[in-house]
Amino acid sequence: MPSVFRERRTSYQPRIAPFEDRIQEFERLERFASGQGRQQRFNPGIIAAHRELQSDLNQAEDDTDNLVDTENSLQAEHFNTGDHNPDPLDHDQFNSNEPDELLDYVRRYHTQANQTEAHRRQQENWAKVMPILHGAYLLLKTETANWTTPEWGKDMSELLCDCEESSCHYRTVDLIDLNKQKRAQIRFCKCIPDLLHLLAQGYLGCSPVAPQTAFSFNLLGFHNHLWQWCTVGNLPFMNTMQAWLEERSNPLLTASGKKRDLRRSFTIAVDIYRALLNRSNDIFKDVMHLSGQDILAKESCPACFGPTTDGAASHPLIICLDGNFQHRHHFAASKNYLSLITPSKFIHPDDIQQMNNKILDQEDLHRVRKTADRCADAHKAADDKRSASTWKACDDTGLMGSCCRHDAAIYLANITGGGEKRKYPLSIINQILQDVDSEREVRILYDIGCTMKKFIGLRHMFPEAEDQLHFGTSVFHSYVHNWKCQLEFSPRFNTGWGLSDGEGLERLWSYLSPLVSPLRYATRNHRLGSLQHKVEFHNKRSISSLVGWIKHKYQMADNKGEAARAQLAELATVQNVFSNDQSNYNHQFFESQWQDQRSFQENHTNAETEERERLAVYLDRQATLEKLRRRINQIATHQSNPGTYDSIMESLLEISEAHEHEQTLVEVDFTSFPAALVESNSEEQNARLLVWHAKSKLYSHAVELHAERQPLYRGTHIGTTLSTRILAAIERRKGPITASVNKFNGYRSNYLTRFAPDQLNLPENQPLTYHTFTNLSLDSPFWQDVYLFHSQAPWAKNADVRAGIQAVLTIDRSDEEKAIIEKEFKCAILWAVELHASIHAKLGDIDQKLLEQEANLDEDMGSEPAITSIDLGECEECDKMVLVKSILNEELSKHESLVQSWATDVLELWKTLYGSTPLDYRWSSLVNSLPSSRIHPTDYEGIVVNPDAVPGISNNDEDTSSNVDGEETTTGNFLNLLNITDENLATT
Numbered sequence: 001m002p003s004v005f006r007e008r009r010t011s012y013q014p015r016i017a018p019f020e021d022r023i024q025e026f027e028r029l030e031r032f033a034s035g036q037g038r039q040q041r042f043n044p045g046i047i048a049a050h051r052e053l054q055s056d057l058n059q060a061e062d063d064t065d066n067l068v069d070t071e072n073s074l075q076a077e078h079f080n081t082g083d084h085n086p087d088p089l090d091h092d093q094f095n096s097n098e099p100d101e102l103l104d105y106v107r108r109y110h111t112q113a114n115q116t117e118a119h120r121r122q123q124e125n126w127a128k129v130m131p132i133l134h135g136a137y138l139l140l141k142t143e144t145a146n147w148t149t150p151e152w153g154k155d156m157s158e159l160l161c162d163c164e165e166s167s168c169h170y171r172t173v174d175l176i177d178l179n180k181q182k183r184a185q186i187r188f189c190k191c192i193p194d195l196l197h198l199l200a201q202g203y204l205g206c207s208p209v210a211p212q213t214a215f216s217f218n219l220l221g222f223h224n225h226l227w228q229w230c231t232v233g234n235l236p237f238m239n240t241m242q243a244w245l246e247e248r249s250n251p252l253l254t255a256s257g258k259k260r261d262l263r264r265s266f267t268i269a270v271d272i273y274r275a276l277l278n279r280s281n282d283i284f285k286d287v288m289h290l291s292g293q294d295i296l297a298k299e300s301c302p303a304c305f306g307p308t309t310d311g312a313a314s315h316p317l318i319i320c321l322d323g324n325f326q327h328r329h330h331f332a333a334s335k336n337y338l339s340l341i342t343p344s345k346f347i348h349p350d351d352i353q354q355m356n357n358k359i360l361d362q363e364d365l366h367r368v369r370k371t372a373d374r375c376a377d378a379h380k381a382a383d384d385k386r387s388a389s390t391w392k393a394c395d396d397t398g399l400m401g402s403c404c405r406h407d408a409a410i411y412l413a414n415i416t417g418g419g420e421k422r423k424y425p426l427s428i429i430n431q432i433l434q435d436v437d438s439e440r441e442v443r444i445l446y447d448i449g450c451t452m453k454k455f456i457g458l459r460h461m462f463p464e465a466e467d468q469l470h471f472g473t474s475v476f477h478s479y480v481h482n483w484k485c486q487l488e489f490s491p492r493f494n495t496g497w498g499l500s501d502g503e504g505l506e507r508l509w510s511y512l513s514p515l516v517s518p519l520r521y522a523t524r525n526h527r528l529g530s531l532q533h534k535v536e537f538h539n540k541r542s543i544s545s546l547v548g549w550i551k552h553k554y555q556m557a558d559n560k561g562e563a564a565r566a567q568l569a570e571l572a573t574v575q576n577v578f579s580n581d582q583s584n585y586n587h588q589f590f591e592s593q594w595q596d597q598r599s600f601q602e603n604h605t606n607a608e609t610e611e612r613e614r615l616a617v618y619l620d621r622q623a624t625l626e627k628l629r630r631r632i633n634q635i636a637t638h639q640s641n642p643g644t645y646d647s648i649m650e651s652l653l654e655i656s657e658a659h660e661h662e663q664t665l666v667e668v669d670f671t672s673f674p675a676a677l678v679e680s681n682s683e684e685q686n687a688r689l690l691v692w693h694a695k696s697k698l699y700s701h702a703v704e705l706h707a708e709r710q711p712l713y714r715g716t717h718i719g720t721t722l723s724t725r726i727l728a729a730i731e732r733r734k735g736p737i738t739a740s741v742n743k744f745n746g747y748r749s750n751y752l753t754r755f756a757p758d759q760l761n762l763p764e765n766q767p768l769t770y771h772t773f774t775n776l777s778l779d780s781p782f783w784q785d786v787y788l789f790h791s792q793a794p795w796a797k798n799a800d801v802r803a804g805i806q807a808v809l810t811i812d813r814s815d816e817e818k819a820i821i822e823k824e825f826k827c828a829i830l831w832a833v834e835l836h837a838s839i840h841a842k843l844g845d846i847d848q849k850l851l852e853q854e855a856n857l858d859e860d861m862g863s864e865p866a867i868t869s870i871d872l873g874e875c876e877e878c879d880k881m882v883l884v885k886s887i888l889n890e891e892l893s894k895h896e897s898l899v900q901s902w903a904t905d906v907l908e909l910w911k912t913l914y915g916s917t918p919l920d921y922r923w924s925s926l927v928n929s930l931p932s933s934r935i936h937p938t939d940y941e942g943i944v945v946n947p948d949a950v951p952g953i954s955n956n957d958e959d960t961s962s963n964v965d966g967e968e969t970t971t972g973n974f975l976n977l978l979n980i981t982d983e984n985l986a987t988t
Contacts, residue, residue, distance in 0.1 A: 028106075112335065119337040125208035126272070129193050132873030133272075134279050136160055136196050138883040147202050147217045153177075155187075157200040163189040174252050175203055176262065177216040181245045181252055204272060206265040213265040220273040228537040231514040234270065235263045271526075274533060279870065280887050286868050287884055288842060292435030297831050299345075300539055301408040303546055303824035305436070306831030312437035315823045316496065318405050320445040320474060321428065322505035323420040326516045327531070329396035334523035336395075341525050343532035347413045347427045355430060356423040362459035391417065396524065399531070400424035402432070405824075406549055407504040408542045409535045414528065422455055433465055443470045445502030447477040450489045474502030479703050487598055492809065498817035499557055511538055544898060546828060547905040554821045554912065561814030564807040571804045578794045578801075590804035593795040597805070600793065616693035619686050623747075687751040694744035698768075699783055701737045702776060705730065734770065741768050764799040781806045822913055829906060832899050833922045839892045846881050846888070853878050896930050903927050 139159065144152040170185045171194075186201070188194050195205045198214045205211030219241070226232055242251075242262065252260045285295060297305035308315050342348045362368070391397045400413040400420065411431055413424040425446065432442065442465075446452050449471040456462060462469060471489065473481060478490040491497035512534060519527040542549070571585045579589070709730075745767045752760045759765055764782075776782055781802035794801045846867070867881050875883075910919050 028110075112337075115335065116337040122208065123338055129195060129208045130275065130279070131871035132193065133195055133199065134276055135872040135875055135879075135883055136199050137276050138280070138872075138886055140199060140202075141217075142886045144202070146221075152202050152218075153216075155201050157187070157197055160196050160200055161189055161192045163191055171210070173198065173205075173211065174213045174260070175201075175216070176214070176219060176241070176245070176252075177203075178219050178222060179245075180249045182249060183252060204269050206268045206272075213260075213262065215266060215269045217273075220269060223270065224273065224277075228534070231518075231534070233518055234267050238262050238266050271529070274529065280890075283868050283870050283884060284887050284891055286870055287888070288838060293437070296410060296435055298835070299536065300410050301404045301406050301546070302543065302831035303406060303550065303828040304404040304408075306827035307834055308823070308827055309830065310823070312440040315827065316441040316443050316820075317432075317436060318443045318445070318497065318500050318820075319402050319410060319432065320500075320502040320504050321400070321402050321425045322447060322474070322509075323398055323400045323415065323424070324505075324509045324512075325398035325415075325419070326509070327396075327399045327512070327527075328390070328394045328520055329522075329524060329527050330393055330520055331395050332393075333521040336524055338525065341528070342414075343528055345409065345412055345532050345535055346528060347411055347424075347431055349414070349416075351431070352413060352423055352427045355427045356421075358461070359423060359426070359459060362461060366459060368458050396527070400428065401505050401508060402428045403504040403508055405500050405504070405820075406542055406546060407507050408539045409508055412531065412535070422452070425452065426456070426461060429469075430462070433462065433468070438465075438468070440468070441470065441496075442468055443472065443496060443500075445472050445474045445491060445497075445500060447474055449473045450481065450485050453489075470496065472497060472502070476501070476503055476706070479699075479706075484601060487601060492813060493598075495812070495816065497813070498820045499553075499560070499813050500817075508535075508538065544901055547825070547902045547909065550821055550825055550828070551905050551909045551912070554818060554909065557814045557817040557821065561811055561818075564810035564814065568804065568807045568811070571800060571807070574800060578798070585800065585804055587808060590801065590808045593793070593801055594805045594808065596793055597795040615686075616689040616696075619690050620693050623690060684751075684755045687747070687755060690747040691744070691751050694740065694747045695783075697740045698737075698744055698773065701733065701740055702773070702783070705733055705737070705774065737773065738770055741770060741773055744768060762799070825909060825913070829902075829920060829923045832895070832902065833926050836892070836895055836899070836926055839888055839895065843885060843888050843892070846885050850878060850881055899926060900930060 140156060141147070143156065143159070165187075168187050168189045170187055172183055173186045174183050175181065186197060188197050193208070194210055195208065198205045198211065202218070203214035203216050204220060205214045207213075223232075223237060226237070242259070252262075254260055288294075290298065293305050297307075304317055304319075340349070394417075396414055396416055397418065398415040400415055402410045402412075402425075404410060411428045413427055415421075415424055429442075429444065436442065444452075450473060453471040456469070472478075472491045472494065473485070473489045475491060478486050478492075481489070487493055491500055491502065512531065515530060515534060519530055522530070568587065568590075574585055576583055576585045576589060748765065749760075749767070752765060781799070795805060849864075849867075864877065866877065867884050872880050872883055906923065907919065910917075
């Protein structure tokens with residue numbers, strides 16, 4: 001037997017490889033070049049492309065012509081004389097790097113091919129054993145009540161095979177549980193896979209063939225819940241478990257006496273455990289024959305995708321789209337030996353490629369030319385140049401997602417290379433259109449919804465759904481769009497959106513943020529699988545609290561509407577100075593002013609706005625130039641520091657040059673604007689433009705400041721680190737904001753003093769302070785571009801009119817929100833009732849078939865259709881029915897628990913919406929029929945009783961907040977620290 005280790009070298013001269021090794025190397029090269037041998041999938045072109053390959057092969061052929069008997073010749077020996085000519089195929093010679101590079105490349109390619117083959121064989125073995133493993137898993141899960149009975153660890157192999165002891169063999173396997181670990185002798189047989197014998201004892205093996213390590217289902221279930229809530233990594237979890245178990249049992253050692261590293265084995269077990277859960281879920285959907293919309297109702301949001309009684313056309317679907325480029329994946333993180341597996345929540349790459357091809361075809365068909373778009377250019381994430389250096393090292397550069405109004409994820413798309421290309425959101429939209437009713441209106445909120453609408457319209461991407469699709473911009477991102485774009489696409493200024501903000505995906509990305517770091521260096525399949533698993537859990541949590549969420553949103557909408565009505569009632573006591581009959585303000589007047597404002601500002605082109613902007617910049621620099629000149633005169637008069645004089649002169653020359661250059665570019669024809677611009681001379685127009693320009697700068701600061709505060713508005717706890725960063729970011733902006741506030745106050749005071757002195761002392765025209773600025777909502781009428789077009793209409797001149805318009809819009813949106821919530825509420829409870837009835841009906845059908853099969857044992861049942869199309873191993877159809885029945889019973893139990901958790905909120909919201917109207921009889925019948933219901937049947941019409949509650953203990957008796965200094969900060973306390981009012985928080 002040859003020695004594994006080489007003898008110690010006594011000479012450091014280059015050593016020639018043994019002659020047998022060189023011959024074997026030559027034979028491998030020949031097989032490799034011809035594509036023969038085990039690795040027939042090798043690409044011969046890889047070696048043939050090497051410029052020295054042919055000479056290497058020719059040299060090797062010359063060597064074979066001079067072969068001698070190695071046992072009787074000294075030709076193959078090396079005497080280290082120093083005058084030996086190295087062989088071209090010598091592994092250790094260094095005279096030429098070219099052959100070494102070729103052989104190294106070949107070795108790497110061989111290694112990759114071998115590893116690919118090993119992964120492929122392992123995947124095939126898992127695919128072969130998975131059906132029977134899943135069937136046995138369902139059987140034993142039912143027998144042991146999900147491994148919770150005292151006898152769960154007892155050997156139940158007799159349920160799976162009846163082999164005699166003489167035909168069995170034993171092998172050592174390491175078994176790891178929550179409270180113990182041991183190395184045990186496990187009996188195996190040849191009739192069933194080894195995994196099933198381990199499964200019969202409550203453990204899941206880590207290898208499809210001859211597993212040596214197995215983990216209990218209790219441990220895997222515990223880790224599954226822990227990972228869903230805490231996103232704990234496999235390595236720290238296993239290190240913790242090993243430290244915990246070694247205190248209670250002997251450590252598991254390798255043959256060399258070292259502790260075993262169980263991370264890799266545990267990772268495989270977790271993957272298989274999740275695969276079993278996914279197969280059970282797939283069987284449920286297959287047996288229940290769920291449509292695409294039914295699946296979305298169960299797995300995403302029943303309020304948005306549940307059944308309706310009024311027809312699909314009366315219930316619009318509102319969703320939002322957004323991209324995230326934190327969830328990247330590095331090229332070097334995995335070798336990608338296996339093909340990419342796309343989970344159900346992700347759009348398949350083939351569908352994305354088809355959408356990309358369709359876009360190109362439609363562009364050619366309609367001769368669409370790519371033009372610059374200001375909104376798209378302002379959206380940095382859509383620019384491929386934004387993170388080009390980062391993306392070059394990544395194969396997956398981010399995620400495109402969609403979610404409903406209730407923050408439940410609908411579909412995701414894996415972004416590969418580049419930014420937010422249109423094919424990703426369009427693929428998601430296309431899939432949603434296929435799932436929902438063709439008559440249902442689909443409203444989409446997107447950061448650049450305005451651009452997306454133009455893109456789809458020019459290319460006629462969805463001609464059959466032109467009337468079905470409506471686009472808007474998400475509320476926060478709409479503030480960075482120009483005012484004309486906001487009027488057309490902001491959900492706050494247009495009907496049909498309610499109070500939807502379109503920021504649900506921002507909250508989803510925040511929830512998924514703990515996965516960013518670990519998944520960058522996982523395999524691609526692990527990355528997508530983990531995201532799918534986390535998103536499913538996120539949606540389950542959303543569904544469990546759905547009715548409570550709807551009730552809370554209804555209360556918020558009602559409060560906003562009442563506040564706006566109170567403001568409108570207060571304005572109704574003020575005399576309308578623009579009315580001929582001197583009447584007071586009313587709702588109709590504010591509505592007419594809003595329509596006048598929309599029509600006025602929509603009639604102005606972008607070119608006119610750009611001219612105004614250029615003129616405003618020119619005038620601002622002119623004002624700055626005059627200010628510097630005055631300072632120079634003061635310095636010359638008082639003979640100040642020469643250094644200050646030089647710096648001011650440099651600034652003066654720089655601004656002067658830019659001023660002279662722009663003077664030739666700025667030529668605005670004021671006479672080309674509508675008649676509403678009359679009664680204003682050139683000086684007044686310039687003064688108003690300066691006020692608008694300073695206000696625009698303030699608006700940019702307000703948007704950026706609001707972005708810094710975004711974590712405050714997500715309803716989550718704020719840690720010390722994040723709170724410190726927010727304070728530092730806000731403090732950095734205080735200086736520039738104060739300078740912009742002072743400039744705005746100066747320009748506005750100058751304008752009012754010269755041209756409107758009667759308005760100088762009005763409350764809305766008092767000097768703006770930093771505190772007042774930080775408490776201004778982005779929805780405030782203060783930010784409307786009333787200075788840009790110099791209109792003399794009431795909506796542009798009077799602050800009361802603008803406040804009344806804002807109140808009218810708020811009332812309209814809150815009323816829409818309550819109407820939408822009412823429909824969503826009905827959809828949710830109707831979905832719960834119908835799904836419960838469907839599962840009961842399917843269980844009844846299975847019981848009936850089982851009875852018929854028992855009564856006709858002698859008849860052939862092969863003609864009957866299979867209960868499910870998903871393979872459960874080699875078992876009879878009646879056994880498959882029993883297994884499917886266990887899945888349905890488990891889903892029924894979960895659904896009944898969900899109904900019970902909804903019951904209290906449903907009752908309260910029903911009374912809020914319909915008063916004394918009796919509760920829907922289908923829902924009340926369902927709640928009262930539930931076994932072991934926590935809601936007593938006779939009490940559900942009145943007070944909800946929880947028999948499990950412990951007398952004398954209240955949920956509020958314990959302090960759930962942290963007592964550790966600096967650990968957590970509540971949102972309310974932090975807002976007080978920043979001196980931000982609650983009203984500002986409520987309007988965002």
